[in-house]
Amino acid sequence: MSLRKRVLILCTGNSARSQMAEGLLRSLGGEKVQVFSAGIDPSFVRPEAIEVMAEAGVDISTQRSKSVTEFANVSFDYVITVCDHANAHCPVFSGAVKRLHWSIEDPAGFSGEQATEKFRAARDKLQNRIKAFVARELASD
Numbered sequence: 001m002s003l004r005k006r007v008l009i010l011c012t013g014n015s016a017r018s019q020m021a022e023g024l025l026r027s028l029g030g031e032k033v034q035v036f037s038a039g040i041d042p043s044f045v046r047p048e049a050i051e052v053m054a055e056a057g058v059d060i061s062t063q064r065s066k067s068v069t070e071f072a073n074v075s076f077d078y079v080i081t082v083c084d085h086a087n088a089h090c091p092v093f094s095g096a097v098k099r100l101h102w103s104i105e106d107p108a109g110f111s112g113e114q115a116t117e118k119f120r121a122a123r124d125k126l127q128n129r130i131k132a133f134v135a136r137e138l139a140s141d
Contacts, residue, residue, distance in 0.1 A: 014039025023060040038068040
């Protein structure tokens, strides 16, 4: 059996999109993947992200916002950016890392029911991308 793939998911604040992606990839990738998320300028895990992920049966309530600098000396098989700012400011990681970029709209800029819908839309887009990623990149392992 091969080693688990190590994946880092980056966003600006590590508060919503990257947190949701971390939970989804951990859930969908199972034992084939070791997944982390971080931010260029980390803040906190947004309660809206926790809420919409719970709707999908994925608990991210114990995850925390982390700085990309925590992973400066860690090697990854994949680094996935989920926002344009993080893509533009992503540090260079050594080794045979594959970089992927998924531009997902930031749901954090909305309020009320519109925010909930934007968080659900971001979750659903991430889920589709992650399902395809798991099928394509982790299926042969």
